Amino acid sequence: MLPKRLNTSAFSLLTLALISGCSSLTSSQNNSTSVSSFYDYQIYTPQGDNISLSQWAENIQTADVILIGEWHTHAGIHRFQTDTLKQLIQNEQSVALSMEQFSRDNQPVVNSYLNDEIGEQTLIKQANAWPNYESDYRPLVELAKSHQLDIIAANAPKPMVRCISKHGLGYLAKLPQDKRAYVASNIDLGDSPYKQKFMASMHHGEPSQHLNMYASQLTWDATMAESIVSYKHANPKTTVVHIAGKFHTEAGLGTAAQIKQLDPSLNIAIVTPVNTIIKDSNDYQLEVLNPPVRYIKPENQKAAFSELFKNRTEPDCS
Numbered sequence: 001m002l003p004k005r006l007n008t009s010a011f012s013l014l015t016l017a018l019i020s021g022c023s024s025l026t027s028s029q030n031n032s033t034s035v036s037s038f039y040d041y042q043i044y045t046p047q048g049d050n051i052s053l054s055q056w057a058e059n060i061q062t063a064d065v066i067l068i069g070e071w072h073t074h075a076g077i078h079r080f081q082t083d084t085l086k087q088l089i090q091n092e093q094s095v096a097l098s099m100e101q102f103s104r105d106n107q108p109v110v111n112s113y114l115n116d117e118i119g120e121q122t123l124i125k126q127a128n129a130w131p132n133y134e135s136d137y138r139p140l141v142e143l144a145k146s147h148q149l150d151i152i153a154a155n156a157p158k159p160m161v162r163c164i165s166k167h168g169l170g171y172l173a174k175l176p177q178d179k180r181a182y183v184a185s186n187i188d189l190g191d192s193p194y195k196q197k198f199m200a201s202m203h204h205g206e207p208s209q210h211l212n213m214y215a216s217q218l219t220w221d222a223t224m225a226e227s228i229v230s231y232k233h234a235n236p237k238t239t240v241v242h243i244a245g246k247f248h249t250e251a252g253l254g255t256a257a258q259i260k261q262l263d264p265s266l267n268i269a270i271v272t273p274v275n276t277i278i279k280d281s282n283d284y285q286l287e288v289l290n291p292p293v294r295y296i297k298p299e300n301q302k303a304a305f306s307e308l309f310k311n312r313t314e315p316d317c318s
Contacts, residue, residue, distance in 0.1 A: 035287050041076040044285040048277050056271075056284070057087040063239060063269035065228055067256055069246030069283075070273065073132050076288040077273050081243050082139045089147050094237055097144045098228050100220070100244035101130050101137055102153035104182045110153050114145050128158070140243070150235075154227035154242065156183045156219050163317035165216035171317060184222035188261075189215055194253040218258075221248055225258030232266065246272055251282045 034042045034050075043056045051059070060066055068084065070077045088095045102110055106127040113123040124133055144151050160183055163171045169187055172180060189195070189211070198217055202210045228240050248254040250272040259266055271284040278285070295301035 035076070035289055038075045038289050039079060040288070041080045042287040043080070043271070044277050044281075044287060046281040046284060048279040048281070048285070053083055053087055057084065057091055057093075059284075060269040061091070061093065062267060064232060064266040065259060065268045066239065066241045067249040067268060067270045068241065068243050068286075069249035069271065070243060071288075071291050072245060073136060074273065074288060074291060075136075077286065078136045078139070080286055080288075081241075082143060085140060085143055085241055088239065088241070089143070089149075093239055094235075095239045095241060096150040096152060096231060096235065097140060098152035098154045098224070098231070098240050098242035099137070099140075100155050100224060100242075100248065101133070102127055102151070103155040103157045104153055104223070104227065105157050105179075107153040110151050113141075114148075114151060127153070150231070150238075152227055152231050152240070152242075154224040156223040159315035161216045161219055162315045164219055165212050167317055168212045169215050169219075174318075182223075183219060184226040184258075187215065187218055187222045189218065192253075192257065194218075194221075194257060197253065221254045222258050224248070224255050225262060228255075229259055229262040229266070232263070 034040065043051055043053065045051060045059070066084070068077075068081050070081070085095065085097060109118070109123060109127040112118045113120070113127075118126070120134075120138075123129060130137065141151065143149075160171075160175075160179075169189070172183060172187075175183075195214060195218075198214050199210060202213065224242065224244065228242055232238070232240060242249075242255070244255060249256060249270055252260075252268075252270065256268050256270060259268060269284065270282070271286050272281075273286045273288050274281075275287065275290040277287055295304070
């Protein structure tokens, strides 16, 4: 068995949250009969071939890292994540679960839960679990716990990320060494396809604001990648299944690119949720129903955003 204790070495960013996993496509609806409800999914190869869950698990058995992108709160995607982990366990594959939804500073809390030292409500409160934890992430965590798998709290703490979005990467220089360790040691803001993609999604604000927001986004990716690679180096025979918003994972950009920078030898498999299957995808394709359009009337969207920002408390960036 793997050891359960890992060493710990809204701008809740509303815009970044929407980009990273909550946003949905607004174009074509899929015409498949295999996916007819929000609980359904169908996995396809990058070439567009329909495969079963067991075939998918067989195809990725040599992967060092499996990145499963998600539209946050999508029932079919969360079901697929749990089914994938369950299939790998049934195949007697050594596996660990890595999660965007928990941050490095809360690794001891996650460990305590895995060791039956605290209950679920304590985990939710002390580890700052996402509001949809009980409906969407409980199945994954409980499956991992019941099979004594490690869970990697992979992300950077949200308050630190918010401070970076406000002040830039220079904020990190203010941090004491113990808190600085909660964020990736290297965050490179140089030009890349990922940076181009992110900047193209920015439609409001000044360029300096956009750069700080990109720094926040990349902090998430670099930190998650570093957490995964550090675990892999300590546990080379264990496959890491990482779940995160699809913007972080799709097309080999974001977290995948950061992993490759840290260790080019690692073999990465990526699956991305889609509603239309293509024949030349970079990733495995997870067909699911497209999420509903979040807002139709601009005034409703504006009112919702205003309410969110009104109730947001500012982090202490001193």
